Amino acid sequence: MARRNDHSREELRQMALDAAQFIIEAQGLTALSARKVASRMGYTVGTLYRLFEHLDDLIVQVNARTLAELNATLERAAADCPDAERCVHAATHAYIDFASRHTRRWSALYEHGIEADIQLPRHFTEQIASMYDQVEALLQSVTPQRSAEDIARAARALWGGVQGICVLALSDKLDIDRIETLSEVADSLVGTYLAGLGARH
């Protein structure tokens, strides 16, 4: 059993996040429980509740982590492409790849929390904002003549769309038998949307 002060508060927090992340990745969000997290970090439930107010706090912080990792992945993917349009496609494929490889952890991002009353913490919404910033930057390059509002709207439309396709595909609700792959549907969305952006000004 763990002794007192073996770890600092921040270390404990990280251990809890690691444990929770592991469980979500391995068994899915619904299999997560306070006792499992605690026991995996070598402590008891009580200790966990000194680190997080509710279990929801824990989950939302794991989600913030996931989002940060996803952001970094996208940034890398969109780093060196011949042109901006191909960057968008590269980012899209990176997104799909991430969602496929870490399906459970990724799906926790939207499976969790429509509990309207509790609002998302700042560093979570910041991650979201930074994700849209990336897409905006790419779209800015694709159509430099458009206004900032147009770009903002377009980024949310396009990226919300990519996310939506992934959600449906990975929960078997895209009726995808007649279509070859998720990638193709995503390419259709991105390619056609970008073509529309070009044709429409």
Added chain:
Amino acid sequence: MARRNDHSREELRQMALDAAQFIIEAQGLTALSARKVASRMGYTVGTLYRLFEHLDDLIVQVNARTLAELNATLERAAADCPDAERCVHAATHAYIDFASRHTRRWSALYEHGIEADIQLPRHFTEQIASMYDQVEALLQSVTPQRSAEDIARAARALWGGVQGICVLALSDKLDIDRIETLSEVADSLVGTYLAGLGARH
């Protein structure tokens, strides 16, 4: 207390679905419980478990209902428009309207079940397919020259996109302030995508 054979098995099933739907609409999917459903229909848990194998069965059947209702709504919205393109916009707005008015019930559609091992029942996937059929029919009118595969892909891309935007917006992850702007983002997606379809053949 309810006596035996007051209701047929099918009546009981419907009562259970009604009760569950009511609870989800009023308090959200997470607030749903077997005992609450049972007590709302004037029976006990045991009885509920003669009607449904798991609680998940119940939920998925409520979802099928919701999807049928949504389908009907879309069909009505896309019925009489001046042209096909405006039909797509009308359907999109109808979708957003439905999702806004019945947020909790609608969000149960995707909040529930990425439990990979259990697959969705037929009459649920049928509802999904029929939804895409509608969108395909509209897109067919917009660009008659395209192949069936193209149309199928486009329908999933576009409609997955619409759904994705709604999911993010109604769970505060679209980084927008008001619900009015959700419509704007959706219009951007649909308008630009359709423009792209037109420009690209």
Added chain:
DNA sequence: TATTATTCTGAACATTGTTCAGTTGATTGC
């Protein structure tokens, strides 16, 4: 009316989130 078949109940079990009185180990003051 007696027997059989079904419906329905509700107690039981394991597991969940969450709390908190009490223990145990570290820190401080002398």
Added chain:
DNA sequence: GCAATCAACTGAACAATGTTCAGAATAATA
């Protein structure tokens, strides 16, 4: 080095969850 103080940590307790199933209640049948 010892006593007093303080914070970390435990684990029992509570209400609520999904799920099961022996038995009570009632209908159908003979």
